[in-house]
Amino acid sequence: MGRAVVVGIALISFLSFLGISLSFPPVLTIDDILILLFLFLVLLLIDSFPLRTKHAMISLQSFILIAVFLSYGIVVETLMGLLSLLIVLTVRRKMSWYRFFLIQSMIIWKSLLAAAVYYILYPFYSALNIFDVPLIALLGYVVTGFVTNHLFLSMIRRFYDRLPYPLTWNNLKWDVYSTLLSFPLGLLLYSVHHSVGFTGILLVAVPILFVTYVFRLYHDLYLAHGQLKALNDLTTRFTAxxxxxxxxxxxxxxxxxxxxxxxxxxxxxxxxxxxxxxxxxxxxxxxxxxxxxxxxxxxxxxxxxxxxxxxxxxxxxxxxxxxxxxxxxxxxxxxxxxxxxxxxxxxxxxxxxxxxxxxxxxxxxxxxxxxxxxxxxxERRSKMDELTGLYNYRTFDSMIHRMVRESEKESKPLSLLILDIDYFKQVNDRFGHLVGNDVLKHVAQIIQSNVRKGDIVSRYGGEEFTVLLPDTDQEEAVEIAERIRSAIQKLPLKVHQSLKGKGEMMIQVTASIGIATYPTCADSTMSLIRHADRAMYLGAKQSGRNKVSCYQ
Missing domain, CATH: 3.30.450.40 (GAF domain)
Structure with missing residues (x-):
């Protein structure tokens, strides 16, 4: 809904209200003006502390407006509703002017339509009355005001706010309760006004205002207690x-x-x-x-x-x-x-x-x-090797058991590579353990960069590494192992000192790799590890190192 449309609606509404005001001008005495000022003050106080629920705010302002309508007519009632809303929203400063004009227009048309229904029904049902008020006509006034109010709210939310406003019982029930309570209170206030005068208004309005305020305090305490309890429950859920x-x-x-x-x-x-x-x-x-x-x-x-x-x-x-x-x-x-x-x-x-x-x-x-x-x-540290950033033996042991079960269930091959760095003890003896650690990290990075996504690389212990290759047969496992072995051989590591003194030099390391595949050459987790280890030591190490060997 564009701003021009909003301004147009507001202009038409205010001109309509102005025309009715000029056609049916209220005639008020000084006493009437004083009573209206008091009722207006009560209305402002009631509007200032409504009961806030999860779905809506409950206000008993309707009982004041009903009494004013019965006593002084539609013009005074509408004007009082408009002025009270203007003052409350100006103090709160929590509504845009365009929305404010829409709400004011809604109040005007709600009041005019409700009054029209009242005056249409009045001649037909004037016999059925209480306190000289035709009940059917007043009921029509209240119901029309309630229905038009929510229809206008629904239109504003849908076309101006672009938000849904379903007319469900959850959205309407609190306004229904406040309207049902306001109906008899409005009749009572009108009756004592005409029978007792200003004193009667005080006797009715002040206790209602006091009870509303006390109930608001109780409601706030009850709400605060509920929020504290919910906050405690949420804190428990957070920390759990x-x-x-x-x-x-x-x-x-x-x-x-x-x-x-x-x-x-x-x-x-x-x-x-x-x-x-x-x-x-x-x-x-x-x-x-x-x-x-x-x-x-x-x-x-x-x-x-x-x-x-x-x-x-x-x-x-x-x-x-x-x-x-x-x-x-x-x-x-x-x-x-x-x-x-x-x-x-x-x-x-x-x-x-x-x-x-x-x-x-x-x-x-x-x-x-x-x-x-x-x-x-x-948890991550418990699963990872701190030096290389790879999975540790504990995680490898858990994963290989799980992956063997999955391989058996899905009838897919699972290959295992066990890699050992050749002559690693000599590296430690010649260059020291700090350089040895650098070599381990260097080899770990090469392995990690030469496997596929989904392959599991772990540090098995010492200078040994493992690679789990899911859904991989022996032939494909050999290709991956050769790629890793070749990369390690071709990428030497630059070090800056040895045990004998400072100076930059290159260290070239090689690795021996053993391969076993489940279920081709292993029938369990332990046999898969044992056969890959055997292939590495007997097939690769003892035949010259820097080789890839498969378990036969």
């Missing part, structure tokens, strides 16, 4: 997860359950202290003003933009109230470890309480993520 991916998913799920958000981004610092996107969920296009959604669509590790980096650097929360965006740092041990970004489609969605909850959740998320990262690092 040690897997990083599951922790990220739980944080996202927890944020969305505590605060109504439509998009979620989570950045963590990498080894270079750069913020990198590690998790996203929802309509990421909502972040277009602070982060390019094209980065997210590529599904690649991408760095944070300037605003997000600034939040991480300052350690302060960024809130865009109008566009409903929150960027909050995750701080652990006085250091920022990541940043969470939240966004909602609806403008002015996040309250101060929501922002406080988000900050608390972000702090708990930082602790949970640190625990998960430490666990992941510890």
């Amino acid at each position: 997860q040690l897997d990083l991916e599951h922790t990220l998913a739980e944080i996202c799920k927890g944020m969305k359950s505590m605060v109504n958000v439509d998009a979620f981004l989570l950045f963590l610092k990498d080894e270079k202290d750069e913020l990198v996107l590690v998790h996203h969920d929802g309509e990421c296009s909502l972040f277009s003003s602070i982060y390019s959604p094209s980065h997210i669509i590529k599904n690649e590790p991408v760095k944070a933009d300037d605003l997000i980096r600034q939040v991480a650097q300052d350690g302060r929360v960024y809130v865009d109230e109008k566009k409903s965006k929150v960027v909050v740092p995750m701080i652990w041990d006085h250091q920022t470890v990541g940043v969470i970004c939240l966004a909602a489609r609806r403008t002015f969605r996040f309250t101060d309480r929501d922002v406080t909850l988000i900050q608390i959740l972000a702090s708990q998320a930082a602790i949970a993520l640190q625990n998960a990262q430490r666990f992941t690092q510890s």
Whole structure:
């Protein structure tokens, strides 16, 4: 819905209301004006502290408007509704002017249509009344106001906000409850106004206002208690997860359950202290003003933009109230470890309480993520050889048993290479163990760069390495082994000193490789390892080294 359309609708609405006001001008005395000012004050107070539920805000303002309509007519009732909304929204400053004009237009047409139904029904059902008010006509007024109100809201959400507004019971029930309660209260207020006067209004309006305020306090305490309990449950769920991916998913799920958000981004610092996107969920296009959604669509590790980096650097929360965006740092041990970004489609969605909850959740998320990262690092270290960065023997032993079972189940071959560096003891004796470590890392890199994706390279122990080749027969395994052997021979290692003194020199090493294939020449995991080891020692080492040998 364009701005010109909004202005046109507002202009037509206000001109229509002006025409009716001039046609049926209200006649008010000084006492009437004083009573209306008091009722207007009560209306403002009721509007100032509505009961906020998960789906809507409940307000009993309708009982004031019903009494005003019955006492002073449609013009005064509509004008009071418009002025109260203007003052409340001006104080809150949480609505765009175009949306404000749409809401004001909605109030005008809701009031005019409801009044039209009342005056149409009045002559036919005037006999059935209470407090001299025709109940059927008043019921028609209330029902018409309720229906038109939600129809207009649905149209505004659909055509202006581009958001769905299904007219379901969950969306309507709280307004139904407040309308049902306002109906008898409005009749009561009208009755005491005409029978007792201003004193009667005080006797009805003030207790209702007091009870509403007390109930609001109770509701806030109840809501705070529920949020604290939910926060405690979420914290337990956060810290119970040690897997990083599951922790990220739980944080996202927890944020969305505590605060109504439509998009979620989570950045963590990498080894270079750069913020990198590690998790996203929802309509990421909502972040277009602070982060390019094209980065997210590529599904690649991408760095944070300037605003997000600034939040991480300052350690302060960024809130865009109008566009409903929150960027909050995750701080652990006085250091920022990541940043969470939240966004909602609806403008002015996040309250101060929501922002406080988000900050608390972000702090708990930082602790949970640190625990998960430490666990992941510890688990990775337990699987890897620290010197070469390859899998260690423990991981190799676990993987070969699993891969043999899979090979048997799928009837596919599995080949194993066992590689031993030739004359490695002489390298250590001549150049020292530091150079020996460099040789091990050098050979590990060559092996890793000459195998396929999906092949498993491990350090078996000492100067021995293993390569698991899934879905690979003996002939193909020989080709891979020859490629590795040749690469090791052709790529010497430059060292800068030996045990005898300083000086740059080249070390050329070779390797002997044994091959065994399951199930061709092995019928179990142990026989596969034993036969590959035998092929390496007897077939390659004892026949001259720097060779590839298959178990026969």
